Amino acid sequence: MKVTFFGNFLNPHVIPFCDEMERILKEDFKFVATSKISDERLALGFKDYNHSYNYSINSYESQEQLKEALNLLLISDVVIIGAVPEHFLTKRLKTNKLTFRYSERFFKRGYYRLLDPRMFLMSFSRHTKHRFKKLHLLCASAFAARDASLLFAYPDKMWRWGYFPEVLHYNLEDRFSTHLHDKIKILWTSRFIEWKHPEHAIEIAKKLKSKGFRFVMTMIGDGILRPSIEKYANALGLTGDVKFLGVVNPEEVRKHMLNSDIFLFTSDKQEGWGAVLNESMNSGCAVIASDEIGAVHSMIKHKHNGLVYKSGNIEELYRAVESLLLNPEHIKRIGTNAYNTIVSEWNAETAAQRFIKLVECIFEGKQVPFTSGPCSKAVTRF
Numbered sequence: 001m002k003v004t005f006f007g008n009f010l011n012p013h014v015i016p017f018c019d020e021m022e023r024i025l026k027e028d029f030k031f032v033a034t035s036k037i038s039d040e041r042l043a044l045g046f047k048d049y050n051h052s053y054n055y056s057i058n059s060y061e062s063q064e065q066l067k068e069a070l071n072l073l074l075i076s077d078v079v080i081i082g083a084v085p086e087h088f089l090t091k092r093l094k095t096n097k098l099t100f101r102y103s104e105r106f107f108k109r110g111y112y113r114l115l116d117p118r119m120f121l122m123s124f125s126r127h128t129k130h131r132f133k134k135l136h137l138l139c140a141s142a143f144a145a146r147d148a149s150l151l152f153a154y155p156d157k158m159w160r161w162g163y164f165p166e167v168l169h170y171n172l173e174d175r176f177s178t179h180l181h182d183k184i185k186i187l188w189t190s191r192f193i194e195w196k197h198p199e200h201a202i203e204i205a206k207k208l209k210s211k212g213f214r215f216v217m218t219m220i221g222d223g224i225l226r227p228s229i230e231k232y233a234n235a236l237g238l239t240g241d242v243k244f245l246g247v248v249n250p251e252e253v254r255k256h257m258l259n260s261d262i263f264l265f266t267s268d269k270q271e272g273w274g275a276v277l278n279e280s281m282n283s284g285c286a287v288i289a290s291d292e293i294g295a296v297h298s299m300i301k302h303k304h305n306g307l308v309y310k311s312g313n314i315e316e317l318y319r320a321v322e323s324l325l326l327n328p329e330h331i332k333r334i335g336t337n338a339y340n341t342i343v344s345e346w347n348a349e350t351a352a353q354r355f356i357k358l359v360e361c362i363f364e365g366k367q368v369p370f371t372s373g374p375c376s377k378a379v380t381r382f
Contacts, residue, residue: 001359002028004072007082007102009033010049010056012250013163013275014082016348022055024352032057032069034084045247078359080138086126093133098362101154102138102161104272104294106147114150127153136362137378140273141294145378158378159358159368160298163275164348167282168254172339175258175284176332184215184325187260187285189253192223195270197290199229200314204264206236207318213325217242218260220253257283261331262324265289265296268311278346281305281338286331288320297382299346305337345373 003025007014010033021029033050036058042048050058059069073079073092081089082102092099106123113119128151137154138161139145145158188201198219205217219229219242226244233242248256257263263285265277269292277295280287289296292311300306307324309316324331344350354375361368370376 001025001078001356002072002076003078003080003359004030004032004076005080005082005102006032006034006069006073006084006088007080008035008084009037010053011037011046012049013165013273015049015053016166017164017351018053018055020348020352021355022053024356030055030057030072032059032072034059034069034088036060045249089135093130093135096134098134098136098359100136100138103140103144105141105143105269106151108270108272110269111150123151127151131155139378142297142378142382143269143294146380149380160372160374160376160378161351162295162298162346162374163273163278164346164351165275165278165282167342167347167349169343170258170284170339172284172336176335182214184213184262184328184331185260186215186217186262186264186321187220187256187280188217188264188266189220189248189256189276190267191221192226192229194225195268196223197266197268197312198225199232200266200312200317201264202229202233202236202238202242203314204318204321205233205238205242208321208325209236209238209241211322213322215241215325218245218256219243220245220248220256222247254279254283257285260285261328261335262321263287264317264321265293266317268292278342281346282342284335284339286324286334287338288317288324299341303334305334305341307334350374 003021010031018031033056037046037048050056057065057069059066073088074095078098079092080100080102107113127148131153136157137148139158140161140163148154148158190196192198201219208215230244257280263280265287267274267290271293273294277289277299287306289300289306289308290311291308296308300308302308307320309320351374354370358368358375
């Protein structure tokens with residue numbers, strides 16, 4: 001079986017999956033990078049991985065590599081199409097071979113956009129008109145299947161998917177032995193931009209301090225809102241309670257996750273997936289996450305391996321945080337379940353093995369055996 005994955009560029013959210021696919025398929029797996037990583041991302045600490053892996057073909061660099069990529073587009077038994085120019089998909093579908101579109105949700109800014117005739121026609125062109133082709137949807141958001149169903153696209157051809165950053169393995173007893181001491185450690189890490197809602201974390205810190213709770217909150221990241229958020233925190237007298245660390249490299253972020261008790265994930269519906277959810281759960285944090293984040297309904301079972309609150313509802317978010325501070329034993333239980341969710345199911349090794357099995361089932365006309373996790377049937381209601 002020859003599988004080729006077309007994406008914009010290699011990044012840590014897909015590299016572990018690609019590594020596993022190469023381990024299984026050897027030379028029959030390739031990743032085609034259609035663009036170089038942007039200077040903006042490099043400035044944020046991202047690295048250029050396009051030249052670091054033997055399975056990578058950089059179609060943007062030379063006519064020779066572009067020719068190789070286009071040949072793979074036509075001859076591969078299976079092609080995965082990520083965030084790349086649409087003409088790659090158009091060419092592939094002419095072969096009438098099995099193809100997967102790898103996508104987050106379609107309507108991050110709201111369903112009202114479907115009322116715009118131009119948006120509707122664009123959505124129809126990208127999705128609905130291909131509904132009878134051998135085109136399936138890998139849903140890198142719990143909301144992707146719902147969005148697709150509104151377009152009558154991908155009928156009975158939508159599968160749970162996501163991003164699969166590196167999974168680290170820990171001794172959980174050691175991990176929790178140094179935690180839950182005098183002050184509860186709360187972590188927030190993201191860009192300081194509007195739809196990530198860093199201000200919600202500050203509101204929680206304000207409420208916790210007013211109630212007399214002992215805690216320390218660490219906020220990692222940078223962005224246009226950071227100066228105003230820091231100023232607001234200082235005005236509330238939170239200087240000793242909230243620490244702003246700025247941009248931190250990914251390895252250090254993981255260390256902070258491992259040393260934290262609670263992870264706050266406050267983004268709204270524009271968070272397509274949210275790989276920090278994978279990473280914080282893998283680190284054994286008790287995650288409290290907004291219900292509009294793409295990854296949440298795929299990976300979190302409320303009160304089992306995380307807590308979910310209604311996006312934007314500060315009072316509900318606060319009650320979730322308070323419940324953990326009042327019952328610190330729940331932090332260990334939820335964190336342990338979160339860790340096990342990642343190492344047992346939501347990881348690159350499982351995803352690659354299941355993807356191969358999914359393809360075999362489609363080729364052979366068999367029922368897919370997975371009822372949860374990657375490559376299980378995506379649902380439109382949850």
